[in-house]
Amino acid sequence: MTPREVAALLAYIVRLDPRMALDDETAAADRLAQWCDLLSDVPATAHGWDAARVARDYIARNPYRIQPADISRPWHAHKADMLSRHVGTFEPTAHPHLDPDDIDGYRAALAADRAAVATGQQPPTTHRAITAGPAAEQVERRLAALGSYIPRHVDDVLSQYRPQRAARLAAIRAGQPDALAVACTWCGAPVGQPCRIRRIHPKSGAMRTRPMTQPHPCRIEAARAQEAQQ
Ligand SMILES: [Zn+2]
Structure with a gap:
């Protein structure tokens, strides 16, 4: 999440749980910096993922004040789930430039595919390529x-x-x-x-x-x- 996205998320959280409001500007800035650091590898939205929704669900179900870990932990679980469902084959039509004999190119494309799933930019491919096309x-x-x-x-x-x-x-x-x-x-x-x-x-x-x-x-x-x- 970018600092702007983290700030928006915090504003939303304060709306849902007024106990999270901070009157002291220095304390608010410190908290923003801390959240930005801890959520830098968590996207605001991704395939099947919405950080604001995770925060909302947490606040709806827990009496405790929300922590950055309450958002980053579900994200890493979500990411692991996406990767476990991703079978690592893709539709050839999505990679028309790929030469089947180009092993390095194929490996690179597979790695890029996996990275796109890991960062939530792409849904997992859950069916083997043979069942497509x-x-x-x-x-x-x-x-x-x-x-x-x-x-x-x-x-x-x-x-x-x-x-x-x-x-x-x-x-x-x-x-x-x-x-x-x-x-x-x-x-x-x-x-x-x-x-x-x-x-x-x-x-x-x-x-x-x-x-x-x-x-x-x-x-x-x-x-x-x-x-x-x-
Ligand atoms: Zn017969």
């Missing part, structure tokens, strides 16, 4: 086509009871085409239904079908061809 859009489009209202993590839990659906989702998330979007020419399974194996009961001779977890390979190819046409 055109490939991820395609994955999202395929998942959206499945039309599920079930949140994905719930879906994951339910998946163990629905192996065909689990395999379908896993394939889509891995970037493969959605095989069930086309009918299977091998086993005749219609769109949306898993591929099946015919079973003949050894004694009664009755024919039954059993759904397979994985689609027939020719069906995956057919789905790929269909997606390529679209």
Whole structure:
């Protein structure tokens, strides 16, 4: 925070907690200098951070007079939280000048990225780069086509009871085409239904079908061809 920002913060704090008012000008100047020193590495505002709000919350919840540490400690906790959520990969589109073979340049860009997160100038990148960009859009489009209202993590839990659906989702998330979007020419399974194996009961001779977890390979190819046409 700049001295001007610290002065504004102190004025706001005095408004909220009149006990913080100082009549003596020398004492006020000393306090301002002390706060400026202790809060020099704390921004007034940053991504997900507002020092005035932290001060307000402190005064609302504590009977004690606020100290600079009551603002700097939450800032360092916030910064650590941002960095822990930052995975250290960035979207290539944000760094178009970067040559993938330029290792030093890449390292420098990663370091700059991390510094920007640490100082709150940039939100953390919480998803791996692979889940961003055109490939991820395609994955999202395929998942959206499945039309599920079930949140994905719930879906994951339910998946163990629905192996065909689990395999379908896993394939889509891995970037493969959605095989069930086309009918299977091998086993005749219609769109949306898993591929099946015919079973003949050894004694009664009755024919039954059993759904397979994985689609027939020719069906995956057919789905790929269909997606390529679209
Ligand atoms: Zn099939």
